[in-house]
Amino acid sequence: xxxxxxxxxxxxxxxxxxxxxxxxxxxxxxxxxxxxxxxxxxxxxxxxxxxxxxxxxxxxxxxxxxxxxxxxxxxxxxxxxxxxxxxxxxxxxxxxxxxxxxxxxxxxxxxxxxxxxxxxxxxxxxxxxxxxxxxxxxxxxxxxxxxxxxxxxxxxxxxxxxxxxxxxxxxxxxxxxxxxxxxxxxxxxxxxxxxxxxxxxxxxxxxxxxxxxxxxxxxxxxxxxx
Numbered sequence: 320x321x322x323x324x325x326x327x328x329x330x331x332x333x334x335x336x337x338x339x340x341x342x343x344x345x346x347x348x349x350x351x352x353x354x355x356x357x358x359x360x361x362x363x364x365x366x367x368x369x370x371x372x373x374x375x376x377x378x379x380x381x382x383x384x385x386x387x388x389x390x391x392x393x394x395x396x397x398x399x400x401x402x403x404x405x406x407x408x409x410x411x412x413x414x415x416x417x418x419x420x421x422x423x424x425x426x427x428x429x430x431x432x433x434x435x436x437x438x439x440x441x442x443x444x445x446x447x448x449x450x451x452x453x454x455x456x457x458x459x460x461x462x463x464x465x466x467x468x469x470x471x472x473x474x475x476x477x478x479x480x481x482x483x484x485x486x487x488x489x490x491x492x493x494x495x496x497x498x499x500x501x502x503x504x505x506x507x508x509x510x511x512x513x514x515x516x517x518x519x520x521x522x523x524x525x526x527x528x529x530x531x532x533x534x535x536x537x538x539x540x541x542x543x544x545x
Contacts (some may be wrong), residue, residue: 342455344374344378345375345458349460351451355371360500361435361469363463364463370378372539377397378398378399380396380407380473380476381462381473383470388429389413391411392408393408401485401542402482402487412428415489416489416491419491420491427440427459430473430498431460431472433459436497437460437499438494440491440492442456442489442490444478444487449483450487451481453480453482455476456477458471476489480538489490502527
C-alpha cells in the first residue's frame with residue numbers, strides 16, 4: 320500500500336494516501352458506525368448489531384479500555400484470530416503490533432477515548448519465512464459503554480494477501496485522525512470528509528426559540544397620545 324508523502328503533523332500523526340480502491344470492508348464498518356451515531360458525538364456499544372456489519376464481520380472487533388492507551392478485545396472476528404494464531408478475546412490489541420509501533424498505537428488509543436477521535440491507519444506485516452508481505456488498513460471508532468463512558472471501540476482490520484505462518488505482527492505506516500469534539504448536539508451536521516473515508520452527511524435541523532413562535536409574525540400599531 321502506498322503511503323504517499325508521509326509528513327509528521329503534531330507528534331505521531333501522519334497523513335497517508337491509501338491504496339486504491341480503499342478497502343470496502345473498512346468503509347463498511349465506518350459507514351455503519353456513522354449510521355448508528357446519527358446526530359450524536361458517539362454511539363453506544365449496545366447499539367452495535369452484528370447484522371449491520373454483514374460482509375465485514377470477520378474483520379470487525381470491539382475493544383474495552385483497560386487503562387490509558389491500553390485496550391483489550393471483547394469480540395474479535397475470524398480474520399484477527401487467523402492473524403494471531405489464537406483466540407483474541409481478552410487479549411490486548413497491542414499483541415497484533417510490532418514492538419516498534421506499540422507506542423504509536425497507545426497514543427492513538429488515548430486520542431480515540433479522550434478526544435474522542437476516529438483514527439484510520441495504513442498498516443503492513445513484513446515478509447518472512449513462510450510469509451508474504453501483507454498490506455491493509457485498520458480503523459478505530461469510539462463507543463460509549465452502558466454507563467456512558469467512552470471506553471469502548473468498534474474497529475476493523477483488513478490485511479490483503481495470504482496470511483501464511485501465524486502469528487503476524489503489523490507495523491503502522493501512517494494514519495489520519497479526525498477529532499469528533501464539537502460535532503455533538505441535536506442541530507449539528509457530521510464533520511467534513513477527510514482522507515479517513517467518507518462521512519455520511521446529515522440534514523441540518525432547524526430549531527425554534529421562544530422568541531420565534533410558529534406562524535407568521537404580525538405588526539401591531541401602537542398609538543400614544545401625549
